[in-house]
Amino acid sequence: MTLRQLYIETVGCQMNMLDSEMVVASLKKCGYELTTNPSVADTLLFNTCSVRQHAEDKTYSALGKLKRAKQEQPDKVIGVMGCMAQKDQRLIYERAPYVDLIVGPGQLHQIPELIDKARRGDRRQVAVSLGRRDGTVSHIKRSHETFDPLRDPSMRPTPFQAYLRIQIGCDKFCTYCVVPMTRGPEQGRSPKIIVDEAKTLADQGCKEITLLGQTVNSYRHVDGGKVTRLSDLLLELHEVPGIERLKFVTNYPKDMTQDLLEVVRDMPKVSPYLHVPLQSGSNTVLERMKRGYTVEDYRDMMERIRATVPDAAVSSDFIVGFCGETEEDFEQTIALVKECRFKNSFIFKYSERPGTKAADRIPDAVPYDVKQRRNNELLAVQNQISEEDNHEFLGRTVDVLVEGPSKASIKKGEDGMLLQLTGRTQCDRIVVFEGNRRLIGETIGVGVYDASSHTLFGTVVTQHAGPELFTVQ
Ligand code: 5AD
Numbered sequence: 145m146t147l148r149q150l151y152i153e154t155v156g157c158q159m160n161m162l163d164s165e166m167v168v169a170s171l172k173k174c175g176y177e178l179t180t181n182p183s184v185a186d187t188l189l190f191n192t193c194s195v196r197q198h199a200e201d202k203t204y205s206a207l208g209k210l211k212r213a214k215q216e217q218p219d220k221v222i223g224v225m226g227c228m229a230q231k232d233q234r235l236i237y238e239r240a241p242y243v244d245l246i247v248g249p250g251q252l253h254q255i256p257e258l259i260d261k262a263r264r265g266d267r268r269q270v271a272v273s274l275g276r277r278d279g280t281v282s283h284i285k286r287s288h289e290t291f292d293p294l295r296d297p298s299m300r301p302t303p304f305q306a307y308l309r310i311q312i313g314c315d316k317f318c319t320y321c322v323v324p325m326t327r328g329p330e331q332g333r334s335p336k337i338i339v340d341e342a343k344t345l346a347d348q349g350c351k352e353i354t355l356l357g358q359t360v361n362s363y364r365h366v367d368g369g370k371v372t373r374l375s376d377l378l379l380e381l382h383e384v385p386g387i388e389r390l391k392f393v394t395n396y397p398k399d400m401t402q403d404l405l406e407v408v409r410d411m412p413k414v415s416p417y418l419h420v421p422l423q424s425g426s427n428t429v430l431e432r433m434k435r436g437y438t439v440e441d442y443r444d445m446m447e448r449i450r451a452t453v454p455d456a457a458v459s460s461d462f463i464v465g466f467c468g469e470t471e472e473d474f475e476q477t478i479a480l481v482k483e484c485r486f487k488n489s490f491i492f493k494y495s496e497r498p499g500t501k502a503a504d505r506i507p508d509a510v511p512y513d514v515k516q517r518r519n520n521e522l523l524a525v526q527n528q529i530s531e532e533d534n535h536e537f538l539g540r541t542v543d544v545l546v547e548g549p550s551k552a553s554i555k556k557g558e559d560g561m562l563l564q565l566t567g568r569t570q571c572d573r574i575v576v577f578e579g580n581r582r583l584i585g586e587t588i589g590v591g592v593y594d595a596s597s598h599t600l601f602g603t604v605v606t607q608h609a610g611p612e613l614f615t616v617q
């Protein structure tokens with residue numbers, strides 16, 4: 145049987161990467177194989193992101209390039225899936241009328257069937273979930289289905305690392321953010337299903353699981369009278385044989401509860417790495433963003449983290465140039481970044497999203513060049529902190545889960561047994577070192593001799609390490 149050729153392009157967050165993995169796995173079952181060459185593909189899927197305009201522009205530009213190919217080979221099936229599909233069906237058809245299917249993140253299970261229909265000539269298949277005002281909460285929730293069938297190791301970042309969705313949607317409604325609209329109401333998956341999935345992943349050789357949710361630490365599942373929170377779930381997952389590391393992203397500052405911090409402190413498999421976006425260091429801006437906390441609340445949370453898990457690495461996200469952000473507001477963000485000393489920060493220029501409260505009510509008045517300058521300034525401050533903190537590791541040995549050849553090694557096309565490898569510490573620090581290809585997938589000890597803001601450089605100290613051997617994170 146000749147296999148059909150599937151090309152898939154994914155932009156956006158880890159949730160999208162996981163969705164793509166799931167869709168590829170389900171299509172492989174239907175006789176597809178993956179190709180990296182769009183011109184030989186008979187099905188092309190774009191898994192899209194709507195968080196910023198830039199991500200949408202990228203997708204429209206990729207779709208634009210296919211116009212000619214579709215004219216020449218009308219049998220090619222082109223699909224748009226993910227957040228843009230949920231949000232902008234009409235616009236997508238206006239800008240790329242040759243798209244055959246539009247599938248929101250809550251309807252991904254329908255993709256094989258929709259492709260078949262499109263191929264049979266029934267063009268313009270649309271499957272999306274209900275909007276946030278289009279029914280009762282339970283109807284809307286039901287229309288946003290999680291899609292987590294069998295797992296396909298070949299689509300994962302590495303065979304021994306996997307994402308595991310524990311929560312879909314978001315109910316926080318930060319005024320700038322499109323996610324509550326595209327991914328629907330917050331829903332926690334059942335702990336039983338999550339633990340079973342973790343066991344399957346472990347059986348497939350997976351050592352590190354990253355639990356995913358938009359506000360992962362708000363996770364709650366109620367079954368009968370029994371409430372399961374993230375801390376309970378981590379305790380259960382800790383018992384799954386074969387799993388060595390458990391991470392979880394993204395955290396919401398207000399829900400960083402003490403029980404969770406204690407599990408991070410006490411359970412060796414749980415990474416003392418906490419990604420907790422602050423977004424701004426100004427109370428005025430936080431209020432306008434409707435983030436639901438103040439600078440003082442965030443500071444209290446940081447103090448609790450430092451008191452409970454002193455070695456924890458904390459990282460953050462920031463939006464610069466949000467509606468009406470003054471120079472003084474921005475200076476407060478700089479000051480708080482210096483105070484909190486994040487391991488790293490992801491910094492974004494505010495991008496107005498139609499349909500959000502901010503877009504409806506507050507003008508996007510900060511000029512682009514001011515956003516750009518603030519972005520550069522904040523990044524420079526963060527980079528200096530990251531570099532200083534990384535220097536603390538000089539001369540120390542860290543435990544590293546080896547992920548594969550480093551970027552430089554891939555670029556050079558190194559194909560021998562000895563090559564430059566990359567991996568991460570339990571605290572998510574990137575480490576680069578020379579080593580044998582056989583070490584990929586192992587946890588080893590690496591002695592650090594140099595450090596930059598993003599990377600530790602080291603030499604292999606031991607070939608096998610367990611959490612009991614190396615306590616330095
Ligand atoms: N503009 C810029 N950045 C945004 N983010 C979310 N919405 C927007 C927006 N409209 C950022 C936030 C969030 C990260 C995933 O993306 O910092 O934490």
Ligand code: SF4
Nearest residue numbers: 314316317318321323
């Ligand atoms: Fe968006 Fe706020 Fe929800 Fe994060 S918490 S996904 S920023 S609405």
